Amino acid sequence: MKKSMFLAALLMSLMFILAACGGGNAEDPTSGEGNEASGESGGGSEEGSGESGGSIIGDGSSTVFPIMEIINEEFNAEHGMAAEIGVSGTGAGFERFTAGETDFQNASRDIKEEEVAALEEAGIEYTEFLVGTDGLTVAVSQENDFIDSLTFDELYTIYSGEAESWSDVREDFPDEPITAYGPDQSHGTHDFFKEEVMNDEDVQAELIQDTNQVVSSVTADPNSIGFFGYSFYLNNQDTLKAVPIQGPDSEEAIEPTDETVQSYEYPLSRPLFVYAKNESLENNESFRTFMEFTLENAAMAAEETGYVALPEEDYQEQIDQLP
Amino acid sequence: MQLVDKDQVAKSLGGRQLLNKSMKFLFLLCTLVGLVVLVTLIVDTVLDGWSHLTWDFLTSFSSSRPESAGIYGAIIGSVWLMAVTAPVAIVLSVGTALYLEEYAPKNRITNFITVNISNLAGVPSVVFGLLGLTIFVRQLSLGNSVLAAGLTLALMIMPVIVVAAQEAIRAVPSSVREASTGMGATKWQTVSRIILPAAIPGIITGIILALSRAIGETAPLVVIGVPVSLLVTPNGVFDTFQALPMQIYNWVKMPQEEFQYLTAAGIIILLLILFLMNSVAIYIRNKYSKRF
Structure with a gap:
């Protein structure tokens, strides 16, 4: 008797929590848009399998992060989909990039030799992009x-x-x-x-x-x-x-x-990098669009977040490099 | 014959009484230090964050532009996270505690396990993050999903709940147990109808402490690779998510001064959620508390 009452209370509180989550999702306009958009661009998979068609995943430097977050917001406003960007730091980010978990990697320093070797061993080809400059x-x-x-x-x-x-x-x-x-x-x-x-x-x-x-x-x-x-x-x-x-x-x-x-x-000027996985650039249409959008808007985002933009022609040159 | 040497007593009486009074004062001081720090922290945070606690703040996603930054994704994400962590941690921990206290033979192996569980409670959270990264994120390829993070946090807080639950179960008088067995109840009947209801207040206290720790934990989520910029909320446990402490931690590091106020506003929200969780738990505790 007492036990069943307790269980009922526990269940009810759980259901309350879950209901709250469900409600939150229904009210959320952005998530709906995001799903539609990824559906158009070749179907985002529902499972977090990592290899999904529509998803864009990035991680890395917390220095580069504000630039990419602003770009991501603008990208979402314009294209109705957005990337997922973490801030685990340049080193830890490269580890995820090597494990094939991310499509792009933000870095506040040059890629190290060991990291190049690890990526080669993992068979991951990448392209280096410059998004801005910081002055230590x-x-x-x-x-x-x-x-x-x-x-x-x-x-x-x-x-x-x-x-x-x-x-x-x-x-x-x-x-x-x-x-x-x-x-x-x-x-x-x-x-x-x-x-x-x-x-x-x-x-x-x-x-x-x-x-x-x-x-x-x-x-x-x-x-x-x-x-x-x-x-x-x-x-x-x-x-x-x-x-x-x-x-x-x-x-x-x-x-x-x-x-x-x-x-x-x-x-003490230093370049701010984004390393992009070539395979994703070639096979994931939304990621390619995202990188192009990034290079088009990096100057604005860099200035807005307190960094220095590259000369304009440098961005154009990099856009031409995209596959 | 004089049993008490009055002079001797009078000589040491002053000192003893002084010590007696000063100890009381000392302990009061200890309490006040904690209290003052807590109040300062809360007042300072509320003063900083209050003006930024707007509807827009609650309903927008994170941003690197302070004027449009919000906490919506982080709130939803943290609620999802707790919805996975809480049931998993509670079921596993209470089960463990019941086994160790009621079923396991009292021998060295059981003792060894108990001691180690207590030790686990002191392991830094980042270590659990690494465990989660290796097992849930990579090996079970759950990715940086709600499920992977929830399971990691559940493992992290398990020891705290287990220890609290063990204490609570041990505190149930053996007379009640014996009475139940004497009435012909099976072990399971005794556990489910007598011991658990009696131990629930203590268990819930442990759960409150553990979940409060889990919801504010940043390090394991950083290791798992939970994103900070994510403009959607999860639709299921296999989706990735944002979390309140990650959001707060990220804002603290931003160079613009406005983000310090947003940080404070975020902390207020985190405290409110904590408070809400604790009230539910305290309600359950009071409702089902039963004394022998």
Whole structure:
């Protein structure tokens, strides 16, 4: 008796939950459109078999993600279907790409040799596309009045822990202790800095998972320094000062601006990639449309999310490359 | 003869009483620290997020444009996820607890299993994510579906429910058990009519704790590869989905300041869902609680 009452209550609560889900779906206009559209384009399969005709799946870098999310929204508005995009990070994303689970892979760095080898072994052919450019920005607080530029060597002394006070970095800097910040190892930004500036040696700094925390730590202390993606600088220009950087084979320090980042004059400019699976480009009509749409709209999306677009003709050139 | 040395007592009395009072104060302080942090967190979140908690926010999909970003897909996805996780975890865990407490012989092997289940409760969630990725996503090729993620989370929270359920079952007085057996009831009759109803309040407490953990968990979902940008809601357990904690985690990382407010608004929604889930559970607990 009691048992059956309890079971009934449990069942009812379950049914309530399921009913709520069902209702939610019925009200959802986008999902309906999406299904129709994928039906037209050769039939999206209902099962998540991965090899379905209409579906578009991407994963990878969280740096590239905002660009792709904006493109995805626009794509959905125009074509009535959308991709599924994750943010597991460049490294983990490549693993999924190699396993054949994704059609495209967002990357905030070049593909590594091991990854090329793994893809070859898995028999996955890919095409590399550029969607935008990021300028890794080294910044100090607006209140910092002594830093007007830094060279790669000076950055190295700061981030290798060799210098403890600013006067160790350059003689005319004050004798104040340095606090260096940066995003932690889970970020492509960290890897890029380590590779370009630190000659692949470990970064000795306060490494923080949440980049916004790096920004606020640097803002709070005039003797601190930090690095992050260009968009974080753009969104905090009133409290941060970008440090002009002098590259190893350059005579002058360059400040990161839209122009210097786009032209790669700024030494810490880095390309943002999307790697697309050739097989999907050839056999999945909706994915091909999606990639074409991506390249057509990447300039707009990159600028809107705080990155720098490529020169226009570069996008056109890449569209012509599509099979 | 003097049994109590009054001088001795008087000498140490002050110190003892002081210690007595200060301990009370100390414990009160401990409670307050937790309370203050909790209230600050909630007030801060509500203040940040309240103004962004609009109907549009609840009914739009995620976006990298803060003005049009919403949480609809994430809410529906999280509800789907819980609809898979909860029944699977509850059935498996209560079954395990019943077997270990009522049926299994009390020997070293049973003890070994019990200890290991307690240990499993402390395994970091990301490890369960890797397990889910290997077994459900890859080997059973369920992909990053509701089912794969739901099963992974169910495995993750199982130990918590098992331990709580074991405690609850153990707390049922053996006199009731013996009485039931004495009346000629079979083991199953005793378990289903006497022990389970009596243990339900304790079991439900464990379920509340476990499901609260599951709904807020991000790490395993990241490992499984649950998407953040997805402009459809799932139609079944084999479809992929979005989840609230993933959405919140993604917004925290965005450079635009508005996303910090959206994060807060998302957290409010997550707390509300948690609160709703807990109220249902507490209702069931009070309704069926029975004391011996």
